[in-house]
Amino acid sequence: MSAAPMNPERGRAVRTRIVRWLAPVLVTAVMTVGIGWLARAPYQPPGSDSATLRLSWRLRAPVAETCRPRTQAELDALPVHMRTPEVCQSRSAAYDLIVQVDARTADTSRVLQGGAKGDRPLFVLKELSLEPGPHHVRVRFASGAGLPAEESVVLALDTVLHMHAGTVDLVTLGPDGRTLIVRQSTQP
Amino acid sequence: MQPRFSYRSISRVDTWLNRVYTSRYNPLYHSGAIVIAMLLVLLATGLYLLIYYRIGAPHASVERIDAQLWTGRWIRGLHRFASDAAVVAALVHAFRMYAQRRTWGPRALAWVSGVVLLVVIMVSGWTGYVLVWDTHAQLIAAEGARWLDALPLFSEPIGRSFVGESDLPGGFFFLNLFAHIALPIGMGVLLWVHIARVARPVLLPARPVLWGSIAALTLLAIVWPPPMAPAADLLRVPQNVPVDWFFGFWLPLTIRLPAWGVWLLGVLVLALFAAIPWLTRPRPQELPAPATVDERTCTGCEQCVHDCPYDAIEMIARTGDREGMIARVKTELCTSCGICIGSCPPMAISALGTSARAQLEEARAFLAEETPGERDLVIVGCSWSGARAEAERSGAKFMSVPCIGAMHSSTVEILLRGGAGGVLVAGCPEHDGRTREGVTWTEERLFQGRAADLKPRVDRSRIRLVQATLGEKVLLHESVRAFAAEIDALADANGEIDVVDLCRKAQPAVQEESS
Ligand code: HEM
Numbered sequence: 001m002s003a004a005p006m007n008p009e010r011g012r013a014v015r016t017r018i019v020r021w022l023a024p025v026l027v028t029a030v031m032t033v034g035i036g037w038l039a040r041a042p043y044q045p046p047g048s049d050s051a052t053l054r055l056s057w058r059l060r061a062p063v064a065e066t067c068r069p070r071t072q073a074e075l076d077a078l079p080v081h082m083r084t085p086e087v088c089q090s091r092s093a094a095y096d097l098i099v100q101v102d103a104r105t106a107d108t109s110r111v112l113q114g115g116a117k118g119d120r121p122l123f124v125l126k127e128l129s130l131e132p133g134p135h136h137v138r139v140r141f142a143s144g145a146g147l148p149a150e151e152s153v154v155l156a157l158d159t160v161l162h163m164h165a166g167t168v169d170l171v172t173l174g175p176d177g178r179t180l181i182v183r184q185s186t187q188p
Numbered sequence: 189m190q191p192r193f194s195y196r197s198i199s200r201v202d203t204w205l206n207r208v209y210t211s212r213y214n215p216l217y218h219s220g221a222i223v224i225a226m227l228l229v230l231l232a233t234g235l236y237l238l239i240y241y242r243i244g245a246p247h248a249s250v251e252r253i254d255a256q257l258w259t260g261r262w263i264r265g266l267h268r269f270a271s272d273a274a275v276v277a278a279l280v281h282a283f284r285m286y287a288q289r290r291t292w293g294p295r296a297l298a299w300v301s302g303v304v305l306l307v308v309i310m311v312s313g314w315t316g317y318v319l320v321w322d323t324h325a326q327l328i329a330a331e332g333a334r335w336l337d338a339l340p341l342f343s344e345p346i347g348r349s350f351v352g353e354s355d356l357p358g359g360f361f362f363l364n365l366f367a368h369i370a371l372p373i374g375m376g377v378l379l380w381v382h383i384a385r386v387a388r389p390v391l392l393p394a395r396p397v398l399w400g401s402i403a404a405l406t407l408l409a410i411v412w413p414p415p416m417a418p419a420a421d422l423l424r425v426p427q428n429v430p431v432d433w434f435f436g437f438w439l440p441l442t443i444r445l446p447a448w449g450v451w452l453l454g455v456l457v458l459a460l461f462a463a464i465p466w467l468t469r470p471r472p473q474e475l476p477a478p479a480t481v482d483e484r485t486c487t488g489c490e491q492c493v494h495d496c497p498y499d500a501i502e503m504i505a506r507t508g509d510r511e512g513m514i515a516r517v518k519t520e521l522c523t524s525c526g527i528c529i530g531s532c533p534p535m536a537i538s539a540l541g542t543s544a545r546a547q548l549e550e551a552r553a554f555l556a557e558e559t560p561g562e563r564d565l566v567i568v569g570c571s572w573s574g575a576r577a578e579a580e581r582s583g584a585k586f587m588s589v590p591c592i593g594a595m596h597s598s599t600v601e602i603l604l605r606g607g608a609g610g611v612l613v614a615g616c617p618e619h620d621g622r623t624r625e626g627v628t629w630t631e632e633r634l635f636q637g638r639a640a641d642l643k644p645r646v647d648r649s650r651i652r653l654v655q656a657t658l659g660e661k662v663l664l665h666e667s668v669r670a671f672a673a674e675i676d677a678l679a680d681a682n683g684e685i686d687v688v689d690l691c692r693k694a695q696p697a698v699q700e701e702s703s
Contacts, residue, residue, distance in 0.1 A: 023207075024400075032405065035272050040431075040432070043431040048426075123344055187424070
């Protein structure tokens with residue numbers, strides 16, 4: 001049995017029709033795959049080949065308050081609803097942070113209470129980028145002058161950390177709120 | 189006004205895509221409407237995701253959605269890909285508006301609200317990505333917090349929330365979810381402002397484009413669903429993050445800049461983008477004046493009100509000794525597109541420094557100078573089309589009009605009566621009208637009796653309307669050649685005298701009308 005030869009005109013019309021259907025399908029497919037790829041193309045953020053030492057904690061630091069009674073003249077000068085018997089002045093100490101890595105001073109800074117009026121808790125937030133490997137890390141955070149000795153704060157850490165590329169070693173306050181501890185990722 | 193380089197560039201892409209999709213279904217022509225379609229897809233798929241999302245276990249709940257092979261996985265994928273398509277379509281739409289010089293004057297409102305819409309889409313996308321709380325989310329959240337901390341707004345840096353000291357509170361995810369839902373609702377209001385000055389806005393793309401794009405994205409979501417990145421770990425630098433570049437294209441740049449630099453750059457880019465209506469406004473000497481109505485000739489027929497693509501014409505009661513209504517142009521809304529010139533049967537409207545009466549005079553002068561014969565073709569087109577170049581190429585005569593929509597149908601009649609064998613009107617594709625509805629109305633005026641219609645006595649077989657972009661030279665050339673052959677055949681069939689004679693017979697009636 002032999003197949004009847006196809007009319008060349010008809011053959012061309014069929015081909016044109018196929019191309020007419022195929023072209024938009026192909027172009028749509030390419031655009032769609034383009035969207036799919038650009039919606040997931042991987043990105044390597046900087047910092048993945050070094051280790052990070054992060055220091056972060058928040059502290060409601062003690063405030064020294066000195067009060068004295070108002071004089072009669074001061075009371076008279078105030079509107080009735082503002083005549084409190086005492087005027088108080090609160091003073092918080094400045095804190096000094098010193099970070100040493102492998103006996104080299106990596107950071108020293110002075111930390112003050114937060115907020116525009118200095119009445120908010122203080123916070124520390126520092127990041128140091130280090131070579132992966134073991135590092136001897138010493139941190140000291142102590143209040144300067146201005147507070148009674150029993151209220152002064154000293155936080156310290158002296159440890160060797162085995163640091164890995166792309167990971168963060170976080171120095172933060174322990175659950176007791178008085179010691180510095182190191183946290184590392186628990187994920188494998 | 190001449191087309192700018194950007195218009196020539198998109199016209200080249202259009203030419204190619206028109207060949208693939210036909211100009212009716214070219215997705216680039218439907219870009220604004222595609223954004224709306226995608227926003228609707230986002231709404232539908234987002235409702236499903238909302239049912240399963242848990243702010244207390246963000247990553248685990250998205251993982252659970254992703255594990256639903258028959259539903260959750262592709263719905264999540266479609267949600268993501270539709271948002272990507274919305275960004276692409278919005279950028280294409282904005283670029284087209286710029287290239288077509290549809291930016292300044294009354295369109296400034298649409299432009300500026302468009303910029304805000306784009307920003308809202310972006311921010312809403314970022315909040316959506318943070319909800320997943322994977323490594324991609326971690327990157328975006330940390331960058332966002334770094335930028336916000338540069339502003340003197342917070343007593344304590346919000347970046348401290350992302351240091352790994354403690355788990356993120358549910359409130360953070362609740363806030364993100366709230367923003368992710370509230371922003372798109374606000375988008376509805378913005379969209380209303382965006383199209384407030386457009387009459388009969390096209391809100392959805394042609395059906396094949398609508399369903400075709402949804403089907404393509406659904407297929408993508410089934411066959412190649414978005415990856416599920418590992419959960420965020422604030423004590424690790426994320427590795428090989430699968431970034432959605434439509435929303436995160438800025439990451440490699442901003443991550444290296446100080447936060448103030450990011451703000452400076454962002455504000456500069458946005459300000460420049462938003463200022464385009466004022467930067468692209470024509471110089472005062474080139475600024476086209478709004479349309480004007482000659483109150484002696486206006487018959488109050490309201491056709492211009494129906495045709496104006498910007499709702500810039502209203503009818504008001506006449507004052508003085510004549511009764512009835514008269515058209516009044518709201519100059520603050522008029523974009524000087526000139527469509528009303530072609531829509532006015534008594535030729536009472538002037539715009540773009542011309543009028544239908546002036547056009548008829550130009551046509552008469554053209555006839556006197558060019559003396560087209562019955563085998564000659566006259567191509568009528570604007571400077572934004574390839575009409576002039578095609579006339580030079582094919583030896584046809586060329587008559588210029590500011591826009592095909594601004595061409596009065598009587599101009600065609602005058603040209604035919606003046607001896608031209610045929611008139612080929614070259615306009616831009618219907619779905620891409622630079623003056624929105626110009627070419628649509630002209631087609632209806634010439635062939636479907638829309639006022640101001642071409643009179644029934646005029647032989648339609650001697651008129652062609654071709655819709656072609658600036659780059660569709662082949663299409664235009666083929667149409668001109670085919671039409672010229674038909675005109676030749678008509679001349680052969682009719683003999684020399686018939687056409688001219690017929691036109692002469694019709695002369696008194698037309699003269700009466702145009703006076
Ligand atoms: C992001 C979501 C957006 C949506 C959903 C959207 C949708 C639309 C729609 C439906 C129209 C009416 C089109 C017509 O019927 O002719 C329109 C007009 C317009 N759009 Fe957008 N658009 C968006 C973004 C933008 C952006 C980013 C810009 C520019 C920055 C922009 C600039 C314009 C302009 C100038 C017009 C008016 C065109 C004219 O008056 O001729 N749009 N838009």
